[in-house]
Amino acid sequence: MAERVEGTMKAFVMKEIGRVGFMDKPVPRPGPSDAIVRTTSALICTSDSHTVKGGIGPRENLTLGHEGVGVVHEVGDEVRNFRPGDRVLVGAITPDWGDLASQNGHPSQSGGPLGGFKFANSKDGVFAEYFHVNEADANLAKIPDGVPDEMAVYCADMLSTGFMGAENGNIPLGGTVAVLAQGPVGLMATAGAKLRGAGLVIGVESVPSRQKLARDYGADEIVDFTTEDVVERILELTQGHGVDTAIEALGADVTFQTAIKITKPGGTVSNTGYYGEGEFVRIPRIEWGVGMADKTITTGLCPGGRLRMERLLRVLESKRLDPTHMTTHTFRFDEMERAFEVADKKLDDMVKVLITFS
Amino acid sequence: MAERVEGTMKAFVMKEIGRVGFMDKPVPRPGPSDAIVRTTSALICTSDSHTVKGGIGPRENLTLGHEGVGVVHEVGDEVRNFRPGDRVLVGAITPDWGDLASQNGHPSQSGGPLGGFKFANSKDGVFAEYFHVNEADANLAKIPDGVPDEMAVYCADMLSTGFMGAENGNIPLGGTVAVLAQGPVGLMATAGAKLRGAGLVIGVESVPSRQKLARDYGADEIVDFTTEDVVERILELTQGHGVDTAIEALGADVTFQTAIKITKPGGTVSNTGYYGEGEFVRIPRIEWGVGMADKTITTGLCPGGRLRMERLLRVLESKRLDPTHMTTHTFRFDEMERAFEVADKKLDDMVKVLITFS
Amino acid sequence: MAERVEGTMKAFVMKEIGRVGFMDKPVPRPGPSDAIVRTTSALICTSDSHTVKGGIGPRENLTLGHEGVGVVHEVGDEVRNFRPGDRVLVGAITPDWGDLASQNGHPSQSGGPLGGFKFANSKDGVFAEYFHVNEADANLAKIPDGVPDEMAVYCADMLSTGFMGAENGNIPLGGTVAVLAQGPVGLMATAGAKLRGAGLVIGVESVPSRQKLARDYGADEIVDFTTEDVVERILELTQGHGVDTAIEALGADVTFQTAIKITKPGGTVSNTGYYGEGEFVRIPRIEWGVGMADKTITTGLCPGGRLRMERLLRVLESKRLDPTHMTTHTFRFDEMERAFEVADKKLDDMVKVLITFS
Amino acid sequence: MAERVEGTMKAFVMKEIGRVGFMDKPVPRPGPSDAIVRTTSALICTSDSHTVKGGIGPRENLTLGHEGVGVVHEVGDEVRNFRPGDRVLVGAITPDWGDLASQNGHPSQSGGPLGGFKFANSKDGVFAEYFHVNEADANLAKIPDGVPDEMAVYCADMLSTGFMGAENGNIPLGGTVAVLAQGPVGLMATAGAKLRGAGLVIGVESVPSRQKLARDYGADEIVDFTTEDVVERILELTQGHGVDTAIEALGADVTFQTAIKITKPGGTVSNTGYYGEGEFVRIPRIEWGVGMADKTITTGLCPGGRLRMERLLRVLESKRLDPTHMTTHTFRFDEMERAFEVADKKLDDMVKVLITFS
Known part of the structure; x- marks a missing residue:
């Protein structure tokens, strides 16, 4: 990454239908119950390709990516369970927990059908140096010491959905x-x-x-x-x-x-x-x-939330499963354009492409 | 009914696809765990029409009807809970209770998909003076005193399915x-x-x-x-x-x-x-x-069995519901041809047609 | 009620174990996601008596009561679904919806065992001219026109628990x-x-x-x-x-x-x-x-939350049930001391005592 | 085993409370839906000790044991799924599948509380050269080729209950x-x-x-x-x-x-x-x-039945689990008295005692 202006960051975005690339964006700021996470690892998902092809309609300069882990950078005033420096996982789906659908046992549908799906849909995603998490106390989970970032990141969507x-x-x-x-x-x-x-x-x-x-x-x-x-x-x-x-x-x-x-x-x-x-x-x-x-x-949409993520992390911590065998390719964030091409075109027996940030 | 030969009975049958009518059949005899019931009330179902039109394939001289109540006429040697003279209800579906599907909680699917559906399908139905019931201890239910036959008969299919x-x-x-x-x-x-x-x-x-x-x-x-x-x-x-x-x-x-x-x-x-x-x-x-x-x-197919029937009868006995408001027409069994036409063509705002035997 | 200082209100409190009475308190103010409700009807519960006898430990000047309805008086900045003037019901239990127990399907246990029970336990209750509601969007429900306050108030605890x-x-x-x-x-x-x-x-x-x-x-x-x-x-x-x-x-x-x-x-x-x-x-x-x-x-503790309350109100609105037959006694809020005695001692075949505010 | 009279067999019985031993009994004969199994392997259970101590009341010359596998010896006329020579497992609990409790999803409670528990309780058990199985089609399961008898026998009670x-x-x-x-x-x-x-x-x-x-x-x-x-x-x-x-x-x-x-x-x-x-x-x-x-x-009592046994056998067949590590001791049937003592007194770090028949 080249030099950059204070308070800005690199983001890999969908510029419009069919076109992706890097751009600079301001580092996001948290509302009272939110957190900002500095990204350390992310995975590319086939739905990123769907989105770029117009699967969820037109978007302009939307940051892509919904599978990410990182380190807490900043938290809002009302956040009680997390603080800067915590190594954290966030689900691909970040529900509104007070919503009627959540009270009904279907948090992924909070705010309307599939409404819990916010990253790279109704707000910027995780393919950026920093990303924003709503209701941090309810949507983040601490990553146990024995689980590396590049393994934990599989919980966000792959384990949860599968x-x-x-x-x-x-x-x-x-x-x-x-x-x-x-x-x-x-x-x-x-x-x-x-x-x-x-x-x-x-x-x-x-x-x-x-x-x-x-x-x-x-x-x-x-x-x-x-x-x-x-x-x-x-x-x-x-x-x-x-x-x-x-x-x-x-x-x-x-x-x-x-x-x-x-x-x-x-x-x-x-x-x-x-x-x-x-x-x-x-x-x-x-x-x-x-x-x-x-x-x-x-049917269902990937469950999210702190409890879900903690349970998935426990499956990894107890070594019941190692999802990293699916990582067929690894790229640095600055190689994102090539990484996206490999994933999009399913080159070289691609299963999952891991992106590392440093 | 005219005079008849000892050991024979009148039955209303599907002679072939598209053709119905009366015929004489032998009164059925029970196997060791079966019962024979003398019919007192029955209801015509739209699926009787489907069957006659060929909905379940060709049949020859198959007695129609799967919603019936009556009085126990004869029981097999191993039947312990019922005896001749008992006023009984039998579900439209009469499962094999030891079958793998029944053990799995899906008795209506015993013996294969929809396999619990035997009356007027894989064996003769209830539009006859007598009908046969497999596994009598498990498939019959006694009708409480306060529930008349023409009300109880709604449990066989209509209440159970609805x-x-x-x-x-x-x-x-x-x-x-x-x-x-x-x-x-x-x-x-x-x-x-x-x-x-x-x-x-x-x-x-x-x-x-x-x-x-x-x-x-x-x-x-x-x-x-x-x-x-x-x-x-x-x-x-x-x-x-x-x-x-x-x-x-x-x-x-x-x-x-x-x-x-x-x-x-x-x-x-x-x-x-x-x-x-x-x-x-x-x-x-x-x-x-x-x-x-x-x-x-x-999805599902009408649940059958003694427990189900007892619970449905209890709903009637406690006067939570009176299904007889659906009886728009009543015919004697010897008027069956006209009755079937009314039901088949949905004449005169027909909802359900009741058949009485005497 | 006599003249009173601006910004203060009457509250009926447990002064200490075994002793109740009125006192003046400041009208509460909402946090960003909270609401303040002006009370119109409330019910006395046997657990109010338990509390006064020390059932949940010592308390000092704690406002009693957890079954109340009223009119929204003020809302915090982040409240989107309710505004001043709305006629509302609030459950006796007001969960934290993002808590792990809530995510696990047990919101009444949010914040620890029985932790959703806040009114007259971990904060002031509803026997006051105004009361405070946390997570207003998730814990309040609008009362339909056809349901009077003195009926709706039964949803808070009696219908929900029963x-x-x-x-x-x-x-x-x-x-x-x-x-x-x-x-x-x-x-x-x-x-x-x-x-x-x-x-x-x-x-x-x-x-x-x-x-x-x-x-x-x-x-x-x-x-x-x-x-x-x-x-x-x-x-x-x-x-x-x-x-x-x-x-x-x-x-x-x-x-x-x-x-x-x-x-x-x-x-x-x-x-x-x-x-x-x-x-x-x-x-x-x-x-x-x-x-x-x-x-x-x-086992369980009274379910709370907007969805629950809306469903219970629908039962009343569709006239499936009229809980007001349980109202054996009605008192004005200024008669609270006598009302509490009737409830506490179960006088005169008391079932439920209704308190009206005006 | 010594010479014996045609049609008789050795059985290990509870003679009365506190006293066990061998005795000769007639080889049992099947009713129409039953089977007779020639025993090949069995396990001693702590509940055998309870029984001998009087835990289920007095018994006279009751054959002990409820965990057994073997080879079908004879079947009744109505048995359709099994025939002599089949290698089979039978659950410790052998329900009556048509019973109301079975229809309610609780077959172990058929015939009354804990009524599915018949072996060494309401009829002779499996510590004999032959034993009787009611409703053979519903209560037996074929043992796959890859699963040896001394492994399959763990399904009868240990796997099913655990x-x-x-x-x-x-x-x-x-x-x-x-x-x-x-x-x-x-x-x-x-x-x-x-x-x-x-x-x-x-x-x-x-x-x-x-x-x-x-x-x-x-x-x-x-x-x-x-x-x-x-x-x-x-x-x-x-x-x-x-x-x-x-x-x-x-x-x-x-x-x-x-x-x-x-x-x-x-x-x-x-x-x-x-x-x-x-x-x-x-x-x-x-x-x-x-x-x-x-x-x-x-709570619950060991589930039985063919479907259950087939599923448990599949767990063994797919090598998800090997229960034979629990076999701390093995005895021939003619050493049953010593075997029972080891089990009863939990000698030598006993976990499970296997009995082999030949």
């Missing part, structure tokens, strides 16, 4: 689970299914490097949709019953249909995918039991 | 509910929503006589889809939030879409409808929060 | 419920059990006026513990099975034991009572199935 | 759990807590060999009640919050009290222990939040 897929799937101990697609969220859903005690975890994936990661994270069987009939193979693996839980981790109409088909009567289809196209997501009528087979469909 | 819509909808005390269509199942879903403590129940219906019944059974507001925009009106009635629970009680793609649209993030769409057409039932992508708005979709 | 007893009891539609003691919380638990669709509600009570109220609010059967063996009678009423749900609404060791005894294997004992005495609350070992009969014991 | 402790405890992913006592059920509760994704598992135990097993099965921390204050230490390990879930795995009043004390408000005490003494099990009033701290107490 695990949510497993949790919403109501997996019985010893139950059967299929995870459809083994991108980073799918891999963490696979890990989550194993962590919930599934007895058989089936990963659906065609890319060899991701198949290998899936096995490492807990898949007992791999089904390759390019060489096998997924529905037929999964029914065979489950003695014709279908799985207790199918986790959709791609966000495609056809995958969602497969999820319905492979789920047993009484089972659950748990969605983590973002559906970016088409007017409808379609349920296959017959395999859904004409609406009467007790097949439940659940 | 209430299931409310139960699966996870209605909070004081919550907001919309019930889409006020046919007999929708009316009982409306009653069920009120019984679960909903604070606002909105019934969607255009037929005046059904609107009136809906109000009687607990609808606080009626929305007429022929004169109002249902989505707009329901959002208005809920201050823009949408309902906690939308119960689909029609079985139509368009109604299902409406259900998704009117449900708040974090809410539940509870399906009771049978979808008889099309390759897909379609979820509107944007209003489903692109798969991330915590909107859950549940 | 209904919680029913909700935590996991009552099946058509299930069997016993509510042990028909004081105001027990009566609202009775009403709550009916609102959740119980098929049989048994009220245990000996006082005739309360027995009558219990019947009005939904008890199908009354058991008088002074003339009957409660366990024997309830087993008889449930054909020897025991109830699905027993709600303890007294807070006595012996009643808790009865609750365990009358609950069927697989059933739930839902506690609403406050246990004020003894080192232990005792579970009868044998009737608890030596720890193996699938009998669950749940 | 895992139940974890499942009933409602453990959040990344949550904190304490397991009180590391006997075989406690060890499997520890394993179960890890399998459900707990982030911190604390085992309470003083015996070094059991402490070591606890660590192997997933305990991150060990607390020794002989050298530390358990409550203080666990609060310290959880930053003063207490655990999300405390699993009682001993069945002692004092341990139960500890469980209440170490559980956070909103947390769950999950009981697996059998309480053999005293009129009461006592809840410490203050630490239970005077009945208002949202602390839930759950």
Whole structure:
């Protein structure tokens, strides 16, 4: 980074639809219950690419990024649990905790549908030297000594979303689970299914490097949709019953249909995918039991908040899981343009791209 | 009924697709754990019409009907809780209680998807002078003295299915509910929503006589889809939030879409409808929060079994509800052909047609 | 009230253990997210008596009362949903919504065990001309036009706590419920059990006026513990099975034991009572199935918050319930000393004492 | 075994309270839906000792044992899923699946409190060359090729009961759990807590060999009640919050009290222990939040049935867990008297005693 004006910082932004780059911005200041964090590590997410392509509509000079950790730089007057110097994680979703949706148990929906999703959406994101966190006491979590920043940062979205897929799937101990697609969220859903005690975890994936990661994270069987009939193979693996839980981790109409088909009567289809196209997501009528087979469909948006982050960090601290095997690429923040290209184009078997700040 | 041969009975059957009529059949005999019931009251269901039109495939001389009550005529050697002369109700669904699906909490899916649905499907139904009940100890329930047969018979399917819509909808005390269509199942879903403590129940219906019944059974507001925009009106009635629970009680793609649209993030769409057409039932992508708005979709098939029936009968016995207001027509069993025509063609503001046996 | 100094108000306080009376206090001022409410109606609770007797330890000049409604007088800068002149209800419990316990789904426990209980505990209560509300956007609710203040005030604690007893009891539609003691919380638990669709509600009570109220609010059967063996009678009423749900609404060791005894294997004992005495609350070992009969014991503290209050108000607005039949006495605020005596000594068949402000 | 009369077998029985030994019995015959299993492996349980001491009352020549596997010897006419020669596991609890308690989701309570517990209680157990299984289709499970008999036999009770402790405890992913006592059920509760994704598992135990097993099965921390204050230490390990879930795995009043004390408000005490003494099990009033701290107490009896057993076997098949580390002693069936003594007196650091049949 070159010299800079006092009180300004570098930020990597979406200048307009289809165009990204660096720009200088003022270092943000906290409101009474907020915090400002100096970024140390961040991850690029496929939804950053969606955003740049216009997935959430036009934006001008919006700082990208929602997966970040760092060190508390400044806090507002009413913040009681954190102070400058604390090493902290913040969830990708930073709810308003007093909102009606939060009181209803759905904080990610606070402020409206998907309203907890603020970073790189309704405010600047974490691809900057500093970023702003609302309701710091409720949305930050201290990182334990044994967990390095570049590992903790996976909790912000990847663990939280992937695990949510497993949790919403109501997996019985010893139950059967299929995870459809083994991108980073799918891999963490696979890990989550194993962590919930599934007895058989089936990963659906065609890319060899991701198949290998899936096995490492807990898949007992791999089904390759390019060489096998997924529905037929999964029914065979489950003695014709279908799985207790199918986790959709791609966000495609056809995958969602497969999820319905492979789920047993009484089972659950748990969605983590973002559906970016088409007017409808379609349920296959017959395999859904004409609406009467007790097949439940659940959805969700990455859970955030201090309690959630503390629990995810504990999973890392106790060495139940090491998500850093997904880090296929590492760049310094000043190499962000190249980093974004690698992530956007999924070059070199990219799974996750880590950005380091210094 | 004319004279008849010893050991035979009259049955009203589907002779083939599109053709119904009476025929003589042998009085059934029980296996060791079964019972034979002499029918006293029955109800015609719209699914009897679906069946005759070929909805479940071809059948030959299948006795129709799955909503019936009567008096125990004969029991198998291992039946311990019932004996000849007992006045009994049997659910439309008669599960195999030892099946894996039953052990998993989904008895209606025992023996395969929708496998608990046996009457007028995989075996003869109740539109006959006698009918057969499997696992009698587990599938029959004694009718309390204060509940007449023509009221109890509503528990077999209408209360059980309608209430299931409310139960699966996870209605909070004081919550907001919309019930889409006020046919007999929708009316009982409306009653069920009120019984679960909903604070606002909105019934969607255009037929005046059904609107009136809906109000009687607990609808606080009626929305007429022929004169109002249902989505707009329901959002208005809920201050823009949408309902906690939308119960689909029609079985139509368009109604299902409406259900998704009117449900708040974090809410539940509870399906009771049978979808008889099309390759897909379609979820509107944007209003489903692109798969991330915590909107859950549940489905089910009428719960059966002794415990369920006893609980439903208790609701009638304690006078929480009188379903007989839905009985718009009553016929004797020997008038079955005319009765079936009234039901099939929904003549004269038909809601439910009661059949009496003597 | 006599003339008073600008900026001061009358408050009815616990001067020390065992002594109550009026005093002047400054009208409170709001922090940035708080509100000040001018009181219009309040109710006296038995826990006010407990407090005065030292139940929560010594207090000096603490304003009593936690059930109150009024008109917004002033709001802090960050309050967005309420403004002066709004007619509002506030729950007896006013949680910190960002706290870890709230994020965990237990807002009444925010800030520590029972920490959401602030009024007349960790800060001044509502028996004053004005009172202070923390996190106003999250803890206040507007009162609908059709619900008078003296009815709405029952939501603050009586409906919320009584209904919680029913909700935590996991009552099946058509299930069997016993509510042990028909004081105001027990009566609202009775009403709550009916609102959740119980098929049989048994009220245990000996006082005739309360027995009558219990019947009005939904008890199908009354058991008088002074003339009957409660366990024997309830087993008889449930054909020897025991109830699905027993709600303890007294807070006595012996009643808790009865609750365990009358609950069927697989059933739930839902506690609403406050246990004020003894080192232990005792579970009868044998009737608890030596720890193996699938009998669950749940507890809770009155839920608070805007969403809860809005739902309870909707129950009143839709005329599902009229709690004002419990108002046996009404006093003006300047008659507070006499009012408190009536409540404290349970004079004249007192159920609830309403205080009006003008 | 010596020569024997055709149709007879050796059985190890409780002759009367306090006295055990071998005797000859007729090989049992199946009813229409039953099976007879030739025993290959069995485990001795502490409850066998309780029974001999009179814990369930007097018995005469009752065959002991409820943890067994074997080969199907004979089946009744109506058995469809199993045939002679199948290698099978049967749960310690063999429910009546049509019973009202089973329909209510509590099959272990079928036929009355703890009624699913039949082996060595209401009928002969598995310490014999052959044993009888009711409802064979619903209560047997085939053992996969990769799982040896001496491993599968742990599913019958140890895994099923221990895992139940974890499942009933409602453990959040990344949550904190304490397991009180590391006997075989406690060890499997520890394993179960890890399998459900707990982030911190604390085992309470003083015996070094059991402490070591606890660590192997997933305990991150060990607390020794002989050298530390358990409550203080666990609060310290959880930053003063207490655990999300405390699993009682001993069945002692004092341990139960500890469980209440170490559980956070909103947390769950999950009981697996059998309480053999005293009129009461006592809840410490203050630490239970005077009945208002949202602390839930759950209980249960070992779940049985084919679905349960299949799921547990899948956990073994996928090598998530190896319970055979608990096998500290192995004896042939003809050494049963010595084996029983070792188990009864907990000699030589006994954890579990395996019995082999040949």
